[in-house]
Amino acid sequence: MHLEDGTKPAAYKKYTAKKIGIVVGMFLFLILFALFAISVGSVRIPIQDVILTLLTGPGGTGLFDRVIWNIRIPQIITALLAGAGLAVAGVAMQSILKNPLASPYTLGLSNAAAFGAAVGILIFGLGTTGNNMADAISVDNPYLVTICAFIFSMAASVIILIVAKIRSATPEVMILAGVALNSLAVAGLAAIQYFVDETKVAAIVFWQFGDVARAGWTEIIIIGIVVIICFIYFIWKRWDFNAMDAGDETAKSLGVNVSRLRLVGMIAASLISAVVVSFLGVIGFVGLVCPHIMRRLIGDDHRYLIIGTAICGALLLLISDTVARTMISPHVLPVAIITSFLGAPIFLYLIVRGK
DSSP, X not given: OXXXXXOOOHHHHHHHHHHHHHHHXXXXXXXXXXXXXXXOSSSOOOHHHHHHHHHXXXXXXXXXXXXXXXXXXXXXXXXXXXXXXXXXXXXXXXXXXXXXXXXXXXXXXXXXXXXXXXXXXXXXXXXXXXXXXXXXXXESXXXXXXXXXXXXXXXXXXXHHHHHHSTTOOHHHHHHHHHHHHHHHHHHHHHHHHHSOHHHHHHHHHHHBOOGXXXXXXXHHXXXXXXXXXXXHHHXXXXXXXXXXXXXXXXXXXXXOHHHHHHHHXXXXXXXXXXXXXXHOBOOSHHXXXXXXXXXXXXXXXXXXXXXXXXXXXXXXXXXXXXXXXXXXXXXXXXXXXXXXXXXXXXXXXXXHOO
Protein backbone atom coordinates (compact mmCIF):
# COMPACT_ATOMS: atom_id res chain seq x y z
CA MET A 1 0.00 0.00 0.00
CA HIS A 2 1.59 3.26 -1.18
CA LEU A 3 0.50 6.87 -1.68
CA GLU A 4 0.94 8.70 -4.99
CA ASP A 5 4.39 9.92 -3.97
CA GLY A 6 5.49 6.33 -3.25
CA THR A 7 5.38 6.55 0.55
CA LYS A 8 3.35 4.32 2.82
CA PRO A 9 0.49 5.81 4.86
CA ALA A 10 1.11 6.29 8.57
CA ALA A 11 -1.71 3.91 9.54
CA TYR A 12 -0.16 1.13 7.45
CA LYS A 13 3.28 1.76 8.96
CA LYS A 14 1.76 1.51 12.43
CA TYR A 15 -0.09 -1.65 11.40
CA THR A 16 3.09 -3.38 10.20
CA ALA A 17 5.29 -1.99 13.00
CA LYS A 18 3.08 -3.62 15.63
CA LYS A 19 3.34 -7.03 13.96
CA ILE A 20 7.10 -6.71 13.47
CA GLY A 21 7.49 -5.59 17.09
CA ILE A 22 5.63 -8.65 18.40
CA VAL A 23 7.68 -11.02 16.23
CA VAL A 24 11.00 -9.40 17.19
CA GLY A 25 10.01 -9.36 20.87
CA MET A 26 9.15 -13.06 20.80
CA PHE A 27 12.46 -13.83 19.08
CA LEU A 28 14.44 -11.96 21.72
CA PHE A 29 12.52 -13.75 24.48
CA LEU A 30 13.26 -17.06 22.74
CA ILE A 31 17.00 -16.33 22.88
CA LEU A 32 16.83 -15.39 26.56
CA PHE A 33 14.80 -18.48 27.43
CA ALA A 34 17.23 -20.68 25.48
CA LEU A 35 20.04 -19.40 27.73
CA PHE A 36 17.89 -20.15 30.77
CA ALA A 37 17.09 -23.64 29.42
CA ILE A 38 20.81 -24.36 29.05
CA SER A 39 21.44 -23.40 32.67
CA VAL A 40 18.75 -25.56 34.34
CA GLY A 41 18.55 -29.32 34.75
CA SER A 42 19.99 -32.01 36.98
CA VAL A 43 23.25 -30.01 36.81
CA ARG A 44 22.54 -26.31 37.35
CA ILE A 45 24.90 -23.93 35.57
CA PRO A 46 25.05 -20.19 36.32
CA ILE A 47 24.02 -17.98 33.40
CA GLN A 48 27.41 -16.26 33.29
CA ASP A 49 29.12 -19.64 32.93
CA VAL A 50 26.69 -20.57 30.16
CA ILE A 51 27.52 -17.40 28.21
CA LEU A 52 31.26 -17.85 28.81
CA THR A 53 31.14 -21.48 27.64
CA LEU A 54 29.20 -20.55 24.51
CA LEU A 55 31.67 -17.77 23.68
CA THR A 56 34.73 -20.00 24.13
CA GLY A 57 33.20 -22.72 21.94
CA PRO A 58 33.30 -26.53 22.21
CA GLY A 59 36.39 -28.49 23.11
CA GLY A 60 36.60 -27.80 26.84
CA THR A 61 37.10 -30.64 29.28
CA GLY A 62 35.27 -29.19 32.29
CA LEU A 63 31.95 -30.47 33.60
CA PHE A 64 30.02 -27.46 32.36
CA ASP A 65 31.58 -27.77 28.88
CA ARG A 66 30.61 -31.42 28.58
CA VAL A 67 27.07 -30.87 29.87
CA ILE A 68 26.42 -27.84 27.67
CA TRP A 69 27.95 -29.02 24.38
CA ASN A 70 27.18 -32.74 24.60
CA ILE A 71 23.74 -32.69 26.22
CA ARG A 72 22.02 -29.31 26.52
CA ILE A 73 22.89 -27.68 23.17
CA PRO A 74 21.81 -30.66 20.98
CA GLN A 75 18.58 -31.02 22.96
CA ILE A 76 17.73 -27.33 22.73
CA ILE A 77 18.54 -27.08 19.01
CA THR A 78 16.33 -30.11 18.39
CA ALA A 79 13.46 -28.52 20.34
CA LEU A 80 13.82 -25.27 18.38
CA LEU A 81 13.89 -26.96 14.98
CA ALA A 82 11.12 -29.50 15.71
CA GLY A 83 8.85 -26.92 17.35
CA ALA A 84 9.29 -24.42 14.52
CA GLY A 85 8.78 -27.12 11.89
CA LEU A 86 5.61 -28.58 13.38
CA ALA A 87 4.14 -25.11 13.93
CA VAL A 88 4.84 -24.00 10.35
CA ALA A 89 3.39 -27.28 9.04
CA GLY A 90 0.26 -26.57 11.07
CA VAL A 91 -0.23 -23.01 9.79
CA ALA A 92 0.33 -24.19 6.21
CA MET A 93 -2.25 -26.98 6.55
CA GLN A 94 -4.81 -24.64 8.08
CA SER A 95 -4.44 -22.27 5.14
CA ILE A 96 -4.30 -24.96 2.45
CA LEU A 97 -7.34 -26.84 3.74
CA LYS A 98 -9.18 -23.75 5.02
CA ASN A 99 -9.64 -25.59 8.30
CA PRO A 100 -8.77 -23.99 11.66
CA LEU A 101 -8.40 -27.43 13.27
CA ALA A 102 -5.91 -28.78 10.74
CA SER A 103 -2.48 -29.85 11.99
CA PRO A 104 -0.13 -32.81 11.49
CA TYR A 105 -1.51 -34.33 14.71
CA THR A 106 -5.27 -33.82 14.28
CA LEU A 107 -5.28 -34.89 10.63
CA GLY A 108 -3.52 -38.16 11.37
CA LEU A 109 -0.21 -37.35 9.67
CA SER A 110 1.83 -37.73 12.85
CA ASN A 111 0.39 -41.13 13.75
CA ALA A 112 0.60 -42.25 10.12
CA ALA A 113 4.28 -41.27 10.08
CA ALA A 114 4.74 -43.07 13.38
CA PHE A 115 3.19 -46.19 11.90
CA GLY A 116 5.47 -45.95 8.87
CA ALA A 117 8.53 -45.50 11.08
CA ALA A 118 7.46 -48.48 13.19
CA VAL A 119 7.15 -50.58 10.02
CA GLY A 120 10.63 -49.55 9.00
CA ILE A 121 12.13 -50.24 12.42
CA LEU A 122 10.39 -53.49 13.31
CA ILE A 123 9.16 -55.18 10.14
CA PHE A 124 12.23 -54.40 8.03
CA GLY A 125 14.64 -54.85 10.94
CA LEU A 126 16.02 -51.31 10.88
CA GLY A 127 16.13 -50.95 14.66
CA THR A 128 17.84 -52.73 17.53
CA THR A 129 16.76 -52.94 21.16
CA GLY A 130 19.08 -51.79 23.94
CA ASN A 131 19.44 -53.04 27.48
CA ASN A 132 18.10 -50.01 29.37
CA MET A 133 15.49 -47.29 29.10
CA ALA A 134 18.03 -44.69 28.01
CA ASP A 135 18.86 -46.84 24.99
CA ALA A 136 15.57 -48.66 24.53
CA ILE A 137 15.78 -48.59 20.75
CA SER A 138 18.31 -47.33 18.25
CA VAL A 139 17.70 -46.78 14.54
CA ASP A 140 20.25 -48.48 12.32
CA ASN A 141 19.21 -46.66 9.15
CA PRO A 142 17.49 -43.36 10.01
CA TYR A 143 17.28 -42.36 6.34
CA LEU A 144 15.22 -45.40 5.36
CA VAL A 145 13.07 -45.00 8.48
CA THR A 146 12.37 -41.39 7.46
CA ILE A 147 11.42 -42.55 3.95
CA CYS A 148 9.00 -45.12 5.43
CA ALA A 149 7.49 -42.46 7.70
CA PHE A 150 7.20 -40.04 4.79
CA ILE A 151 5.43 -42.60 2.57
CA PHE A 152 2.77 -43.32 5.18
CA SER A 153 2.43 -39.62 6.07
CA MET A 154 1.99 -38.75 2.39
CA ALA A 155 -0.62 -41.48 2.02
CA ALA A 156 -2.59 -39.80 4.79
CA SER A 157 -2.05 -36.42 3.07
CA VAL A 158 -3.42 -37.76 -0.21
CA ILE A 159 -6.55 -38.98 1.57
CA ILE A 160 -6.97 -35.56 3.19
CA LEU A 161 -6.59 -33.83 -0.19
CA ILE A 162 -9.15 -36.16 -1.75
CA VAL A 163 -11.62 -35.41 1.04
CA ALA A 164 -10.91 -31.67 0.66
CA LYS A 165 -11.85 -31.90 -3.03
CA ILE A 166 -15.35 -33.04 -2.12
CA ARG A 167 -17.63 -30.02 -2.34
CA SER A 168 -19.59 -30.95 0.76
CA ALA A 169 -16.45 -31.31 2.87
CA THR A 170 -16.83 -29.06 5.90
CA PRO A 171 -14.26 -28.50 8.67
CA GLU A 172 -16.13 -31.09 10.71
CA VAL A 173 -15.81 -33.64 7.90
CA MET A 174 -12.08 -32.95 7.68
CA ILE A 175 -11.62 -33.56 11.39
CA LEU A 176 -13.64 -36.77 11.16
CA ALA A 177 -11.35 -37.87 8.34
CA GLY A 178 -8.39 -37.13 10.61
CA VAL A 179 -9.97 -39.16 13.40
CA ALA A 180 -10.42 -42.07 10.99
CA LEU A 181 -6.78 -41.86 9.84
CA ASN A 182 -5.61 -41.68 13.45
CA SER A 183 -7.64 -44.78 14.27
CA LEU A 184 -6.24 -46.60 11.26
CA ALA A 185 -2.65 -45.75 12.23
CA VAL A 186 -3.24 -46.77 15.85
CA ALA A 187 -4.73 -50.06 14.65
CA GLY A 188 -1.66 -50.65 12.50
CA LEU A 189 0.64 -49.96 15.44
CA ALA A 190 -1.42 -52.33 17.60
CA ALA A 191 -1.15 -55.04 14.94
CA ILE A 192 2.63 -54.67 14.84
CA GLN A 193 2.82 -54.88 18.63
CA TYR A 194 0.67 -58.01 18.60
CA PHE A 195 2.97 -59.92 16.26
CA VAL A 196 6.37 -59.01 17.75
CA ASP A 197 8.00 -60.17 20.96
CA GLU A 198 7.59 -58.44 24.31
CA THR A 199 10.95 -56.70 24.17
CA LYS A 200 10.16 -55.03 20.88
CA VAL A 201 6.69 -54.10 22.10
CA ALA A 202 8.31 -52.24 24.99
CA ALA A 203 10.78 -50.65 22.59
CA ILE A 204 8.16 -49.33 20.17
CA VAL A 205 5.95 -48.01 22.99
CA PHE A 206 8.96 -46.19 24.43
CA TRP A 207 9.85 -44.87 20.97
CA GLN A 208 6.37 -43.43 20.38
CA PHE A 209 6.76 -40.99 23.27
CA GLY A 210 7.97 -37.78 21.66
CA ASP A 211 11.30 -36.76 23.16
CA VAL A 212 13.82 -34.26 21.79
CA ALA A 213 16.65 -35.77 23.86
CA ARG A 214 17.01 -38.79 21.56
CA ALA A 215 18.33 -36.81 18.58
CA GLY A 216 22.06 -36.67 17.93
CA TRP A 217 23.94 -34.29 15.66
CA THR A 218 23.20 -36.38 12.55
CA GLU A 219 19.45 -36.27 13.24
CA ILE A 220 19.66 -32.54 14.05
CA ILE A 221 21.29 -31.84 10.69
CA ILE A 222 18.64 -33.83 8.80
CA ILE A 223 15.76 -32.18 10.68
CA GLY A 224 17.37 -28.78 10.23
CA ILE A 225 17.81 -29.18 6.47
CA VAL A 226 14.20 -30.31 5.96
CA VAL A 227 12.68 -27.64 8.22
CA ILE A 228 14.76 -24.80 6.74
CA ILE A 229 14.05 -25.77 3.11
CA CYS A 230 10.29 -26.10 3.77
CA PHE A 231 10.29 -22.87 5.79
CA ILE A 232 11.96 -21.01 2.91
CA TYR A 233 9.33 -22.39 0.53
CA PHE A 234 6.46 -21.22 2.75
CA ILE A 235 8.04 -17.76 3.11
CA TRP A 236 8.55 -17.61 -0.66
CA LYS A 237 4.86 -18.41 -1.19
CA ARG A 238 3.56 -16.13 1.59
CA TRP A 239 1.70 -13.85 -0.82
CA ASP A 240 0.12 -16.86 -2.53
CA PHE A 241 -1.16 -18.12 0.83
CA ASN A 242 -2.64 -14.68 1.50
CA ALA A 243 -4.37 -14.79 -1.86
CA MET A 244 -5.66 -18.32 -1.27
CA ASP A 245 -7.20 -17.22 2.04
CA ALA A 246 -9.43 -14.90 0.02
CA GLY A 247 -10.76 -17.87 -1.96
CA ASP A 248 -9.56 -20.13 -4.74
CA GLU A 249 -11.20 -18.05 -7.49
CA THR A 250 -9.64 -14.84 -6.20
CA ALA A 251 -6.24 -16.52 -5.95
CA LYS A 252 -6.53 -17.87 -9.51
CA SER A 253 -7.47 -14.42 -10.80
CA LEU A 254 -4.25 -13.12 -9.23
CA GLY A 255 -2.17 -15.73 -11.06
CA VAL A 256 -1.77 -18.26 -8.25
CA ASN A 257 -1.64 -21.92 -9.26
CA VAL A 258 -3.89 -23.07 -6.42
CA SER A 259 -3.73 -26.80 -7.17
CA ARG A 260 0.06 -26.84 -7.29
CA LEU A 261 0.36 -24.65 -4.18
CA ARG A 262 -1.97 -26.95 -2.26
CA LEU A 263 -0.15 -30.11 -3.40
CA VAL A 264 3.41 -28.85 -2.81
CA GLY A 265 2.40 -27.25 0.49
CA MET A 266 0.92 -30.49 1.79
CA ILE A 267 4.02 -32.41 0.63
CA ALA A 268 6.26 -29.97 2.51
CA ALA A 269 4.12 -30.13 5.65
CA SER A 270 4.05 -33.93 5.44
CA LEU A 271 7.82 -34.08 5.02
CA ILE A 272 8.36 -31.97 8.16
CA SER A 273 5.95 -34.15 10.12
CA ALA A 274 7.50 -37.38 8.84
CA VAL A 275 11.08 -36.37 9.65
CA VAL A 276 10.27 -35.04 13.13
CA VAL A 277 8.16 -38.07 14.07
CA SER A 278 10.61 -40.61 12.66
CA PHE A 279 13.44 -39.22 14.80
CA LEU A 280 11.65 -37.88 17.89
CA GLY A 281 8.33 -39.71 18.16
CA VAL A 282 4.82 -38.24 18.17
CA ILE A 283 4.60 -34.66 19.49
CA GLY A 284 1.08 -33.25 19.52
CA PHE A 285 -0.63 -29.85 19.81
CA VAL A 286 2.34 -27.72 18.68
CA GLY A 287 1.10 -27.50 15.10
CA LEU A 288 -2.46 -26.87 16.25
CA VAL A 289 -2.07 -24.32 19.05
CA CYS A 290 0.74 -22.07 17.83
CA PRO A 291 -0.96 -20.81 14.62
CA HIS A 292 -4.03 -19.80 16.64
CA ILE A 293 -1.94 -18.03 19.27
CA MET A 294 -0.16 -16.00 16.61
CA ARG A 295 -3.35 -15.22 14.69
CA ARG A 296 -4.75 -13.63 17.85
CA LEU A 297 -1.54 -11.61 18.27
CA ILE A 298 -0.66 -10.53 14.71
CA GLY A 299 -3.56 -11.52 12.46
CA ASP A 300 -3.76 -13.67 9.31
CA ASP A 301 -1.12 -11.97 7.14
CA HIS A 302 1.26 -14.79 6.21
CA ARG A 303 4.14 -12.35 5.73
CA TYR A 304 4.32 -12.20 9.52
CA LEU A 305 2.22 -15.21 10.53
CA ILE A 306 4.62 -17.85 9.17
CA ILE A 307 7.66 -16.36 10.91
CA GLY A 308 5.75 -15.65 14.13
CA THR A 309 4.29 -19.15 14.23
CA ALA A 310 7.74 -20.71 13.76
CA ILE A 311 9.07 -18.69 16.71
CA CYS A 312 6.00 -19.57 18.80
CA GLY A 313 6.40 -23.29 18.03
CA ALA A 314 10.09 -23.22 18.90
CA LEU A 315 9.32 -21.40 22.14
CA LEU A 316 6.45 -23.71 23.13
CA LEU A 317 8.47 -26.89 22.58
CA LEU A 318 11.53 -25.40 24.31
CA ILE A 319 9.44 -24.43 27.35
CA SER A 320 7.85 -27.89 27.39
CA ASP A 321 11.25 -29.57 27.19
CA THR A 322 12.61 -27.40 29.99
CA VAL A 323 9.63 -28.26 32.19
CA ALA A 324 10.05 -31.95 31.34
CA ARG A 325 13.72 -31.83 32.40
CA THR A 326 13.20 -29.92 35.65
CA MET A 327 9.75 -30.85 36.99
CA ILE A 328 10.83 -34.13 38.64
CA SER A 329 14.60 -33.74 38.27
CA PRO A 330 16.81 -35.79 38.05
CA HIS A 331 14.13 -37.85 36.24
CA VAL A 332 13.14 -36.60 32.78
CA LEU A 333 9.66 -36.82 31.27
CA PRO A 334 9.07 -37.20 27.51
CA VAL A 335 8.34 -33.75 26.10
CA ALA A 336 5.17 -34.98 24.34
CA ILE A 337 3.50 -35.40 27.73
CA ILE A 338 4.17 -31.77 28.60
CA THR A 339 3.02 -30.42 25.21
CA SER A 340 -0.28 -32.23 25.66
CA PHE A 341 -0.72 -30.89 29.20
CA LEU A 342 0.13 -27.36 28.06
CA GLY A 343 -1.49 -27.46 24.64
CA ALA A 344 -4.91 -28.80 25.59
CA PRO A 345 -5.77 -26.04 28.15
CA ILE A 346 -4.39 -23.33 25.85
CA PHE A 347 -6.46 -24.57 22.95
CA LEU A 348 -9.60 -24.81 25.10
CA TYR A 349 -8.97 -21.22 26.22
CA LEU A 350 -8.64 -20.08 22.61
CA ILE A 351 -11.89 -21.84 21.72
CA VAL A 352 -13.76 -20.20 24.61
CA ARG A 353 -12.31 -16.71 24.15
CA GLY A 354 -11.93 -16.79 20.37
CA LYS A 355 -14.52 -16.06 17.71
